[in-house]
Amino acid sequence: MPELPEVEVSRMGIEPHVLDQKVVAVVIRNKQLRWPIPDEVHLLVGSPITAVTRRAKYLMLESEKGSAILHLGMSGKLRIIDKAVPVEKHDHVDIEFENGLVLRLNDPRRFGAFLWQEAGQQHSLLLKLGPEPLTDEFDDKRLFEKSRNKTGPVKNFIMDNHVVVGVGNIYANESLFKAGIDPRRPAGKISKKRYQLLTEKIKETLALAIKQGGTTLKDFTQSDGNPGYFAQELLVYGRGGKACTNCESTLLEVKIGQRATVFCKGCQR
Template sequence: MPELPEVEVSRLGIAPHLEQQTITQVKIWQPRLRWPISNDVLQLAGEQVTAVKRRAKYLLLESRLGTLIIHLGMSGKLHVVPTDSEKQKHDHFALELASGLSLRLNDARRFGAVLWQGIDEVHEALSKLGPEPLTDEFTGLRLYELSRGKTAPVKSFIMDNAVVVGVGNIYANEALFATGIDPRRAAGKISKARYLELGEAIKVILAKAITQGGTTLKDFLSADGKPGYFKQELQVYGRTGEPCVQCLQPIRAIRIGQRNSFYCPRCQK
């Protein structure tokens, strides 16, 4: 479900309910997610959430004792609900708060994760990540330099978390359309000038998606239940056979690295 904008929208939705709140109880209903939920997370009971941050597609709930790391995988969702409300199917984990509200993780496919990072540790899930796309550490120049000699498709390249984090299947397709780059092209054979444009396009598209509340494809809702409106902005993703917004050619779908990929055969070279 979530790429970086959806995770950020989730963060913005839950943060006001969590920050400075005391956790009264930690509930592990289903520990078998992508990795088992460690009992280390139980020490959060009685602790205060000092900040709610994000790194890549990971949410970071900080406390005096350490950081709870949440990843939503493909289908994970966070809800803030009254603690006495009924547990839903696929609710796996919850933090109960002194306010009477609870944060619940619901994830049908269980590709998500709940991890514990002790104070002064860096969890290995976070240790090999590239820069955040919306910071100055990420530039088109970086894309250009890292891509030299690579033969993998440019779409796979920009989805590589060691190159830049947070660019998933939707926004990779959109950024390549915005810059007129054929997603199949070898990453190493694209010019510096085009990478400079691509870097900017990634920033602009992700930032806009965040302001629109993310992309709701099937069922993404922010923690307060609102859908995202970026779907209306999608130029190629999911538009197989529909006319290109620029040239009216039908949008094509192909498979790149096992992922559905959409492009305009006329506008993208």
């Protein structure tokens, strides 16, 4: 399900309901997510949430004791609901708050994670992450320099979390189309000028997607249960075999690094 925009939309949806709210219970129905949920997550109980933050596609519920770290994997969804709402299939975790609301994690494929980070510590998963795409730390200079000597396709390069975080399959496809770059082109052979455009398009695409409430394909919903509307803006993702919106030629679909890749042979070089 979620790429950075969907996670950020979830964060914004959750924050007003849980900020400064004391956690009264953490209910775990199935601890077998990508990793077993550690017992330490119960340390959240009794303290108010001091912040809801995001790093890459990880969400952090912070408290004085430490932070609960949530990752939605491919199929995870978070909802803010009343405690009385009946539990459904794949509702693995509830975080209950003093105000009677519950943050409920539903994740059919269980590629998501629910982990714990001691106050003042940095979880090992977060240590090696590259810069946030929507900050000034992510710029064309960095992209260009990191790409030298890279022989693999540029699409894999921009999806590499060491290079920049939060660019998943949808937005990699979309950004490369908007920048007019063939996703198969070796990352090390792209000019600085073209990386400048790509950097702009990545930022622009992610920012627009957040504004639209994320991309609803099958099952993404915002934390209020409403869908995101960015799917209407998709120019190439999921449109293999259809006409390019720019030149009308047929969009090609190939696999790059096991992932569906759609591009226009005419517009992307």
